[in-house]
Amino acid sequence: MVGPSRFMTLLSVFELGIVDLLRRTPGLTAAQLGKAVGAKPDAVEQLLLLLVKEGFLAHDESTGAYTLDALADVSEQDERLVLADMDMIKTVTLRQLFHLTESVRTGTTVGLRETYGFAGDLYNALAEHDELRDSWSRLMNTATAHIDPWFFGNIDIPSGAQVLDLAGNTGLGAIHTYRHKASPGLKVTTFDLPAKEKECLENFRAHGVQEHCSFIGGDVFEEVPTGFDVVLIKHFLPMFDKDDVFRILQAVHRSLDVGGAINVLVPVFPEDIKDPDNCTVDFYPSFFIGCAMGQGGPQKLSTWQRWIEECGFTITKAIAEDPASMPKNALPVEAIVCARKSE
Numbered sequence: 001m002v003g004p005s006r007f008m009t010l011l012s013v014f015e016l017g018i019v020d021l022l023r024r025t026p027g028l029t030a031a032q033l034g035k036a037v038g039a040k041p042d043a044v045e046q047l048l049l050l051l052v053k054e055g056f057l058a059h060d061e062s063t064g065a066y067t068l069d070a071l072a073d074v075s076e077q078d079e080r081l082v083l084a085d086m087d088m089i090k091t092v093t094l095r096q097l098f099h100l101t102e103s104v105r106t107g108t109t110v111g112l113r114e115t116y117g118f119a120g121d122l123y124n125a126l127a128e129h130d131e132l133r134d135s136w137s138r139l140m141n142t143a144t145a146h147i148d149p150w151f152f153g154n155i156d157i158p159s160g161a162q163v164l165d166l167a168g169n170t171g172l173g174a175i176h177t178y179r180h181k182a183s184p185g186l187k188v189t190t191f192d193l194p195a196k197e198k199e200c201l202e203n204f205r206a207h208g209v210q211e212h213c214s215f216i217g218g219d220v221f222e223e224v225p226t227g228f229d230v231v232l233i234k235h236f237l238p239m240f241d242k243d244d245v246f247r248i249l250q251a252v253h254r255s256l257d258v259g260g261a262i263n264v265l266v267p268v269f270p271e272d273i274k275d276p277d278n279c280t281v282d283f284y285p286s287f288f289i290g291c292a293m294g295q296g297g298p299q300k301l302s303t304w305q306r307w308i309e310e311c312g313f314t315i316t317k318a319i320a321e322d323p324a325s326m327p328k329n330a331l332p333v334e335a336i337v338c339a340r341k342s343e
Helices: 003-015 018-024 030-037 041-053 076-094 096-106 110-116 130-153 172-181 194-206 242-255 280-292 301-310
Strands: 057-060 065-068 162-166 187-192 213-217 230-234 261-269 313-320 333-341
Touching: 003 018, 003 041, 003 076, 018 030, 018 041, 018 065, 030 041, 041 057, 076 096, 076 130, 076 280, 096 110, 096 280, 110 280, 130 172, 130 261, 130 333, 162 172, 172 187, 172 194, 172 213, 172 230, 187 194, 194 213, 230 242, 242 301, 261 280, 261 301, 261 313, 301 313, 301 333
Parallel strands: 162 187, 162 230, 187 213, 230 261
Antiparallel strands: 057 065, 261 333, 313 333
16 A cells, blocks of 8 residues: 555655765764755654654754765665666556556556556557656666677577667667677668668668668568568567467468578566566556557466467467566566577
8 A cells, every 4th residue: 555655755855866866974963954955854754753663864852963874785786776766667667557447447557648648558658758758768777788788699690690670669679789708791671660760771871780780661560571581579569468469479370481580589477477587467567558659468387478479479488487587676577488480
């Protein structure tokens, strides 16, 4: 019941600058903190009760002084990463999830309509609303920096292959593909809606990969381009319910010649849904349904494998991240499924 209030109390203390103040000047009182951040001492004292209770801060009742407790052991870099996640949760999810029930009933992102007057999914809303885009981009840049080295270190892209990055947005995936898997003759093509072409090509030029990366405009639900050896499907399938996931995978299957490969990156639930070390269940079902698409969500790794096989592929590799090796602030456990068209 009190999850949202706990979340906002903690985030507000950071947003007010109180943690930064105590990092620089330990031992400040509520009156001193209030004066520094432009708030009444009484309100500051009320907010800090929870942080003292949880051991984030320490409070000397005889002097009224506050100091960092457990937060003193958190590096400023780790703190920035967590705050980027918390800002995204506040901006992109917390307000929209007020309308989660209506989103479930209608299969639409009701919160985006009610909060921003936007009829559509989150990924299109990002183009129109700076507040959403800025918050989302900070999170995604952090997540991409973490996951891409692991992803490319665990997939095979033959030398000189023709690679299609399905729903590759504005080209970052293609750029990373070329940089991680460069070989003579390697070509990487971003496939996405035509509106993404201009920004995508500008990104290729800015990163100096325009000779190796290209763009094709289209809609995956209409037709997937042919002539590619490898198709990358990263962070795309969880946006849809099973029927549309099958439509995507079957379209990719039709586009490939026998022997063509797919490398799929998806968030996964643990096989034991009660596993306490996996936070995917805690966050992503409501995120995809209530905030992002009005549908979709992660699945168990075994489910992704079964769906890919049912769409005509032969699995060649399936691995999930080890939660112990992930950043402490990471929410989803990601998995890779590699498969080939065998007939």
